[in-house]
Amino acid sequence: MKKILAPVVLSLMLGSSVALAEIEAIVDRHCQACHDAGLAGAPKMDDADNWAPRIASGIDAMTQTVISGKGAMPPKGTCFSCTDEQLRAAVEVMIGRLQ
Secondary structure, three states, X not given: OHHHHHHHXXXXXXXXXXXXHHHHHHHHHHOHHHHHHXXXXXXXXXXXXXXXXXXXXXXXXXXXXXXXXXXOEXXXXXXXXXXXXXXXHHHHHHHHHOO
16 A cells, blocks of 8 residues: 555655646746735735734735735736636745745
8 A cells, every 4th residue: 555655645745846846937927027026006025014014914804915816917917828726826836925
């Protein structure tokens, strides 16, 4: 049983790593530039105080904002091929990157 279970667990772990790398690439490609520079009023990644009320609203509300767009940010933050699940994961990655 252990011989069968170990490869299954390993493949699940590798799948998670690949998924995380995919989401990080989405953040790097579609989110980071505007949020690093604070372009068009985007909350800057080094401004935890500006992010605090957004985080307090919850991941679901933040994800809905990304899906709908806000201000100069277009719907889906320019990642038009992203699924809602990928966008939610991207929000979670960005929160994790706050300095």
